[in-house]
Amino acid sequence: MKKKFLNLGKQPITNSFLKDIDTKTINKEYFYNLSVGFNNKNYLVSLMNHVDPKKQFTNQYAHRASQSKTMRESFKKTAKKLKERFKPNNCLEIGSNDGVFIKNFKKKQIIAVEPCTNLAKITQSEGYKTYGKFWNKKIASIIKKKHRKFDLIFSANTISHIPNLDEVFKSVSMVLKEEGVFVFEDPYIGSVIQNNSYDQFYDEHVHLFSLISISKIVSKAQLKVFDAEITKNHGGSICFYVCRKDSKSIETKRLKLLKKKEIKQGLHKLKTYQKFSNRVAESRKKLVQLLKDLKKKNKKIISYGATYKSATIFNYCNIGKELIDYVVDTTPNKQGKFTPGKHIPIISPEIGFDSSVDYAFLGAWNFKREIQAKEKNFINRGGKFIIHVPKVKII
Numbered sequence: 001m002k003k004k005f006l007n008l009g010k011q012p013i014t015n016s017f018l019k020d021i022d023t024k025t026i027n028k029e030y031f032y033n034l035s036v037g038f039n040n041k042n043y044l045v046s047l048m049n050h051v052d053p054k055k056q057f058t059n060q061y062a063h064r065a066s067q068s069k070t071m072r073e074s075f076k077k078t079a080k081k082l083k084e085r086f087k088p089n090n091c092l093e094i095g096s097n098d099g100v101f102i103k104n105f106k107k108k109q110i111i112a113v114e115p116c117t118n119l120a121k122i123t124q125s126e127g128y129k130t131y132g133k134f135w136n137k138k139i140a141s142i143i144k145k146k147h148r149k150f151d152l153i154f155s156a157n158t159i160s161h162i163p164n165l166d167e168v169f170k171s172v173s174m175v176l177k178e179e180g181v182f183v184f185e186d187p188y189i190g191s192v193i194q195n196n197s198y199d200q201f202y203d204e205h206v207h208l209f210s211l212i213s214i215s216k217i218v219s220k221a222q223l224k225v226f227d228a229e230i231t232k233n234h235g236g237s238i239c240f241y242v243c244r245k246d247s248k249s250i251e252t253k254r255l256k257l258l259k260k261k262e263i264k265q266g267l268h269k270l271k272t273y274q275k276f277s278n279r280v281a282e283s284r285k286k287l288v289q290l291l292k293d294l295k296k297k298n299k300k301i302i303s304y305g306a307t308y309k310s311a312t313i314f315n316y317c318n319i320g321k322e323l324i325d326y327v328v329d330t331t332p333n334k335q336g337k338f339t340p341g342k343h344i345p346i347i348s349p350e351i352g353f354d355s356s357v358d359y360a361f362l363g364a365w366n367f368k369r370e371i372q373a374k375e376k377n378f379i380n381r382g383g384k385f386i387i388h389v390p391k392v393k394i395i
């Protein structure tokens with residue numbers, strides 16, 4: 001049923017930034033084979049083998065959604081839009097990270113579930129009721145007993161991380177009011193195919209959704225998608241609006257249009273993904289060649305943003321310290337560490353993004369505009385960014 005179409009080779013856990021690169025630490029580093037498949041029954045694109053979530057979502061989880069201005073503003077806008085459209089009395093967020101979304105709500109109006117306990121502790125200490133748990137039937141049942149059911153359930157960049165989707169939606173169904181709405185947003189496979197952004201595949205992205213796949217999957221939990229929209233977040237995401245099958249909500253016009261667009265793009269055919277796989281191999285060749293050519297000319301290349309996405313690229317393309325001197329990143333708990341798998345040092349932009357840098361590979365290409373605006377001095381003095389989406393080029 002699930003046919004493999006892409007093999008990105010031996011990969012580490014993208015969130016596992018190394019504190020040291022001594023032999024003992026390196027020997028202990030966990031690797032798995034990252035390959036991706038297409039299910040021709042429900043059209044879902046997902047990893048052939050997933051990593052144990054307990055290895056990924058630990059009490060040392062590094063990513064903080066609040067640290068990006070783009071994301072803070074995006075979540076603020078989303079919260080405002082949802083409040084105006086659905087006028088919820090009570091809300092639940094699944095995967096609240098450091099509270100970037102819930103902070104737009106009154107403390108009594110929203111509760112949160114977040115398995116990374118270092119993050120759950122932050123929002124709990126700020127007065128937001130936060131359950132430091134994985135989303136499943138068990139926690140849904142506890143929440144139902146304590147808080148009853150919800151008008152609005154929200155989740156961003158979380159549902160695609162959970163291997164068992166049937167359990168996800170059945171658990172949502174347990175705590176969703178009769179006319180309640182479940183809104184969730186995750187990276188979009190249509191954008192990945194269009195942009196050749198194969199770096200959206202990594203251990204945490206167990207699935208990459210399309211409208212045609214999610215429509216089939218939620219149906220098993222007696223739910224239906226009544227609206228969907230494509231957003232710019234994370235380089236191209238899809239936001240689904242889901243309700244009960246017997247809800248009064250009716251399918252929107254844009255939902256019908258998007259379904260047609262996906263069929264036209266061929267998201268229901270294995271062939272589309274096989275062609276994409278050929279373009280990925282081509283992209284690797286070009287990127288490695290470009291970096292090698294620049295290195296031959298004695299140019300200093302660094303990477304901008306210690307993203308999970310760039311871990312996929314560096315490990316798949318076998319790019320290490322010989323090509324990228326170091327990575328700059330504003331996240332304090334990534335600084336001083338080393339990238340997973342290829343062990344490139346990570347330092348703060350204040351220290352590393354100086355006049356010695358000739359080229360910066362945009363590991364955080366999804367924040368291209370924010371970074372270009374911030375780094376005008378680099379551009380003005382002749383510094384150049386390298387990007388690999390939709391094609392490998394110097395910008």
Ligand code: TYD
Binds near residue numbers: 306308329366
């Ligand atoms: P993110 O977008 O979450 O990508 P991924 O999910 O692939 O990890 O990560 C963006 C990273 O880039 C994050 O570590 C912060 C960093 N960053 C900077 O260092 N400077 C910036 O100006 C921006 C916007 C991000």
